Amino acid sequence: MSLAIDRLWVGLLDTLLMVGVSSLLALALGLPMAVILVVTGRGDLFPSPLLNRVLGWVVNLFRSIPFLILMVALIPFTRWIVGTTYGVWAAVVPLTLAATPFFARIAEVSLREVDKGLTEAAQAMGFHRWHIIWHVLLPEARPGIVSGFTITLVTMINASAMAGAIGAGGLGDLAYRYGYQRFVMQVMLTVIVVLVALVTVLQFFGDRLSRRLNHR
Amino acid sequence: MVSLTLPGERDALLSPTTETAGKVHVQIRGLSKRYPGQTQEALKEVDLQVKRGEIFGIIGRSGAGKSTLIRCLNRLENPTRGQVVIDGVDLGTLSDRQLVDWRRRTGMIFQHFNLLSAKTVRENIELPMKVAGVPAAERRRKVDELLALVGLEQRQHAWPAQLSGGQKQRVGIARALVHDPELLLCDEATSALDPETTRSILALLKKINQQRHITIVLITHEMDVVHDLCHQVAVIDQGVIIERGPVWQVYSDPQQETTRQLLNPLFSALPEAIQPLLTPTRQHADSRLLVRLRYTGQGAQPDLAALSARVGGQLTLLFSAVEWVDSKPTGQMLLLLDARHESDPARAVLISLADQLEIPGYVTGY
Numbered sequence: 044m045s046l047a048i049d050r051l052w053v054g055l056l057d058t059l060l061m062v063g064v065s066s067l068l069a070l071a072l073g074l075p076m077a078v079i080l081v082v083t084g085r086g087d088l089f090p091s092p093l094l095n096r097v098l099g100w101v102v103n104l105f106r107s108i109p110f111l112i113l114m115v116a117l118i119p120f121t122r123w124i125v126g127t128t129y130g131v132w133a134a135v136v137p138l139t140l141a142a143t144p145f146f147a148r149i150a151e152v153s154l155r156e157v158d159k160g161l162t163e164a165a166q167a168m169g170f171h172r173w174h175i176i177w178h179v180l181l182p183e184a185r186p187g188i189v190s191g192f193t194i195t196l197v198t199m200i201n202a203s204a205m206a207g208a209i210g211a212g213g214l215g216d217l218a219y220r221y222g223y224q225r226f227v228m229q230v231m232l233t234v235i236v237v238l239v240a241l242v243t244v245l246q247f248f249g250d251r252l253s254r255r256l257n258h259r
Numbered sequence: 260m261v262s263l264t265l266p267g268e269r270d271a272l273l274s275p276t277t278e279t280a281g282k283v284h285v286q287i288r289g290l291s292k293r294y295p296g297q298t299q300e301a302l303k304e305v306d307l308q309v310k311r312g313e314i315f316g317i318i319g320r321s322g323a324g325k326s327t328l329i330r331c332l333n334r335l336e337n338p339t340r341g342q343v344v345i346d347g348v349d350l351g352t353l354s355d356r357q358l359v360d361w362r363r364r365t366g367m368i369f370q371h372f373n374l375l376s377a378k379t380v381r382e383n384i385e386l387p388m389k390v391a392g393v394p395a396a397e398r399r400r401k402v403d404e405l406l407a408l409v410g411l412e413q414r415q416h417a418w419p420a421q422l423s424g425g426q427k428q429r430v431g432i433a434r435a436l437v438h439d440p441e442l443l444l445c446d447e448a449t450s451a452l453d454p455e456t457t458r459s460i461l462a463l464l465k466k467i468n469q470q471r472h473i474t475i476v477l478i479t480h481e482m483d484v485v486h487d488l489c490h491q492v493a494v495i496d497q498g499v500i501i502e503r504g505p506v507w508q509v510y511s512d513p514q515q516e517t518t519r520q521l522l523n524p525l526f527s528a529l530p531e532a533i534q535p536l537l538t539p540t541r542q543h544a545d546s547r548l549l550v551r552l553r554y555t556g557q558g559a560q561p562d563l564a565a566l567s568a569r570v571g572g573q574l575t576l577l578f579s580a581v582e583w584v585d586s587k588p589t590g591q592m593l594l595l596l597d598a599r600h601e602s603d604p605a606r607a608v609l610i611s612l613a614d615q616l617e618i619p620g621y622v623t624g625y
Contacts, residue, residue, distance in 0.1 A: 168387040258420055
């Protein structure tokens with residue numbers, strides 16, 4: 044039993060590591076992408092139809108590939124980046140590449156919802172365009188971006204379980220091996236309980252932070 | 260922060276305006292705007308002149324082009340043709356960078372206030388100075404000064420969502436004044452407010468105009484705003500300025516039907532009860548003469564004693580609306596008189612008591 048608890052603990056840490064690292068990377072990469080998608084639109088702050096179209100197309104490409112297939116397709120790339128295709132760090136690569144466009148699209152929606160009147164007022168007050176992005180668009184969209192990041196985290200917990208199935212470790216791996224391959228229902232149920240608790244806690248704090256930031 | 264000197268010396272532009280009061284501040288020449296994909300022009304060859312220190316109102320129905328016009332004054336909108344020259348600077352010649360610097364010296368307030376929801380009242384007022392690179396101590400001083408001006412010291416740490424509409428517009432006004440602009444653009448600034456709040460905001464704008472000598476250009480569809488606040492008014496309809504002049508003049512003696520409807524819906528109206536009884540000729544011995552006396556600020560006084568003394572006989576007041584605009588009586592009285600007043604000498608008496616006389620006809624059986 045203590046062995047199982049040890050494995051559960053290690054699995055939880057692996058999951059948190061995979062999800063945490065890939066989601067933070069997605070935040071760092073996806074937010075600028077979202078901003079670019081919004082401000083390069085026609086008649087917007089930095090109109091650039093070509094960049095807008097190319098970036099939109101890349102995002103759609105990665106969004107349309109099912110995660111399991113993306114993982115397999117990225118194996119050479121993953122090996123090139125981390126030197127292995129096995130383990131937690133190898134899973135971070137496809138997870139990040141899945142999470143980034145996912146989060147970028149959600150953040151894009153929040154940024155688009157910022158009232159055009161605010162941009163106009165900022166222009167009328169003599170803001171440079173990057174001031175508008177930094178002081179108007181991002182702060183005003185912040186509650187929505189936080190909610191979107193929470194959704195990304197939960198989705199990545201889901202995806203990390205799939206990564207576990209091809210040898211990345213983590214809770215998904217544990218549940219799959221004990222529950223599916225060895226029919227140890229208890230371990231699988233425990234993993235489910237831990238996952239539910241994890242998602243609940245994340246959602247709770249995500250909602251709370253979003254609400255606290257929202258002064259609309 | 261980059262600070263640019265504009266064509267025309269900055270120091271000269273920022274000097275006190277009192278000596279230059281009455282000089283042209285904003286000159287609009289042949290301004291036209293056609294939006295892409297539209298056949299109708301939103302603005303057609305608009306020419307306007309706004310003098311320094313003036314409150315200039317542009318009134319029109321929605322879709323008349325007034326919004327486009329005011330947005331051309333800080334180039335939120337680029338005109339298709341024509342020029343906007345402010346303080347001798349042709350806005351069309353400014354580069355993007357110069358334009359940013361220029362806009363800092365032109366304040367603007369909006370119908371829907373456009374405050375940042377994620378910033379407090381204080382932060383909202385401070386931000387335009389922050390992005391312009393004003394030092395923190397100076398920002399603090401200026402925010403305090405403006406909070407006092409608009410009377411919101413108590414609410415400085417509130418979020419905009421916690422404020423009433425009037426308070427939000429006060430924040431908008433404070434925010435528009437951070438760089439001590441000489442020109443303030445008001446885009447339907449009171450249209451989202453109730454009448455009482457509207458009055459308090461108009462009073463604040465008037466105070467700003469008088470104390471800080473700021474030229475104000477405003478657009479509105481509310482005649483009361485023009486009437487209570489403006490010195491000059493231009494009426495815009497389908498992208499064309501159809502009438503302009505001092506408010507008292509346009510208000511009391513509108514030349515265009517659209518102006519009449521906008522400024523003074525009662526201009527040629529008759530009470531409903533009277534309409535069916537009205538005939539162009541005298542129908543009956545009891546018929547009485549319907550007379551409309553207009554006051555258009557050209558000297559005639561609505562002197563009731565003189566009216567009663569000189570007209571004589573039965574004198575019934577049906578309707579009256581006389582207001583003092585710019586210390587001049589404007590409005591009208593609708594009276595029923597004895598029919599004998601149809602004679603020319605009687606008419607002469609009546610016309611001596613008003614600026615304009617109109618005799619719609621005879622009323623029988625009222």
